[in-house]
Amino acid sequence: MNEQGRRRVPxxxxxxxxxxxxxxxxxxxxxxxxxxxxxxxxxxxxxxxxVAMSLLLLQPLLAGGYLPDLSVxxxxxxxxxxxxxxxxxxxxxxxxxWVTSPPDVLDALLFRAPTFFSVWGVVxxxxxxxxxxxxxxxxxxxxxxxxxxxxxxxxxxxxxxxSVVHAVLIEGTMxxxxxxxxxxxxxxxxAKVLVDLRVWTTETRRxxxx
Amino acid sequence: MxxxxxxxxxxxxxxxxxxxxxxxxxxxPARAQGLAPTPSMRGGSxxxxxxxxxxxxxxxxxxxxxxxxxxxxxxxPIPGQRIQxxxxxxxxxxxxxxxxxxxxxxxxxxxxxxxxxxVPTFGQPHGHLAYDSGDFETVFLRPVMRSxxxxxxxxxxxxxxx
Numbered sequence: 001m002n003e004q005g006r007r008r009v010p011x012x013x014x015x016x017x018x019x020x021x022x023x024x025x026x027x028x029x030x031x032x033x034x035x036x037x038x039x040x041x042x043x044x045x046x047x048x049x050x051v052a053m054s055l056l057l058l059q060p061l062l063a064g065g066y067l068p069d070l071s072v073x074x075x076x077x078x079x080x081x082x083x084x085x086x087x088x089x090x091x092x093x094x095x096x097x098w099v100t101s102p103p104d105v106l107d108a109l110l111f112r113a114p115t116f117f118s119v120w121g122v123v124x125x126x127x128x129x130x131x132x133x134x135x136x137x138x139x140x141x142x143x144x145x146x147x148x149x150x151x152x153x154x155x156x157x158x159x160x161x162x163s164v165v166h167a168v169l170i171e172g173t174m175x176x177x178x179x180x181x182x183x184x185x186x187x188x189x190x191a192k193v194l195v196d197l198r199v200w201t202t203e204t205r206r207x208x209x210x
Numbered sequence: 211m212x213x214x215x216x217x218x219x220x221x222x223x224x225x226x227x228x229x230x231x232x233x234x235x236x237x238x239p240a241r242a243q244g245l246a247p248t249p250s251m252r253g254g255s256x257x258x259x260x261x262x263x264x265x266x267x268x269x270x271x272x273x274x275x276x277x278x279x280x281x282x283x284x285x286x287p288i289p290g291q292r293i294q295x296x297x298x299x300x301x302x303x304x305x306x307x308x309x310x311x312x313x314x315x316x317x318x319x320x321x322x323x324x325x326x327x328x329v330p331t332f333g334q335p336h337g338h339l340a341y342d343s344g345d346f347e348t349v350f351l352r353p354v355m356r357s358x359x360x361x362x363x364x365x366x367x368x369x370x371x372x
Binding site: 034036037039042097100101103104107112113114115117118169170171172 | 251252253255256257298299300303304305329330331332333334335352358
């Protein structure tokens with residue numbers, strides 16, 4: 001299915017589309033009128049969140065091997081680096097918000113904030129940390145490949161759903177249309193890769209681990 | 211096992227009985243008291259700074275924070291009560307001292323304080339208000355604007371004597 005898809009759409013078009021999908025929401029957020037009322041730390045914290053959402057778009061594409069001109073091995077390696085970047089972005093996001101208003105972040109982390117979206121954000125944060133931990137422990141824990149994949153992808157799915165609900169409910173610097181489109185794209189691609197890789201099965205598609 | 215089940219059933223029955231008889235028992239005095247006191251809202255006290263001074267208006271103004279202060283029970287308006295207000299506005303963050311100010315309620319228990327336009331922060335356009343003068347129990351409110359375009363916000367206090 002992937003092979004056919006690659007043949008139909010030239011690689012350059014896919015890369016260009018990806019660049020647009022990542023760049024446009026960030027650029028739109030850069031024009032937010034709200035930036036005028038924020039200090040640099042708060043602005044940085046907000047953009048770390050926007051960047052994290054963009055990185056979430058790359059992860060299913062890399063995991064599913066949907067990007068042209070990338071070997072599976074190379075895609076996996078980039079997937080790990082993007083994952084590290086994602087964790088870093090989330091840490092900067094939460095850290096920057098902490099500096100901006102410690103009591104609001106404390107309330108969010110303790111699940112006692114009045115804002116419903118913060119619950120989704122905090123759940124997504126722990127899920128992405130968990131998914132990253134799974135990735136780090138890949139060679140250290142003796143798990144069956146399918147069990148490892150089910151654990152990692154379950155946490156990744158929670159990360160995606162949590163992040164999307166978090167972002168959509170927030171009245172922040174992201175421009176509404178680009179935010180909703182990016183979120184829809186992230187959701188759709190995550191769903192696609194989970195289905196394509198049949199993450200719920202115990203069979204391995206490839207005979208050898210990569 | 212039989213004793214276990216019996217105990218559990220007894221506990222359940224007692225619980226249900228307590229709910230049936232106890233709940234109306236609790237409700238009746240509450241109804242007799244009339245107007246219930248306003249509970250503090252979640253996150254209401256965030257970035258609170260005690261002792262904000264009474265001001266004509268906060269900063270350049272253009273946005274109105276208003277509301278009423280009444281006594282729990284009979285709902286009588288309480289004049290001369292100090293209400294503190296702060297928010298993330300076009301002129302500063304919640305933590306900035308110049309984002310804070312206070313006003314006193316009029317004879318009819320209403321208050322009205324002009325302040326800079328509130329802008330969304332931490333995902334929602336919202337304000338903070340506090341009553342903490344000691345005669346009544348302290349209350350922190352955190353009203354949310356339906357839209358960031360709004361140029362006013364309301365919050366009502368019903369206070370219980372301390």
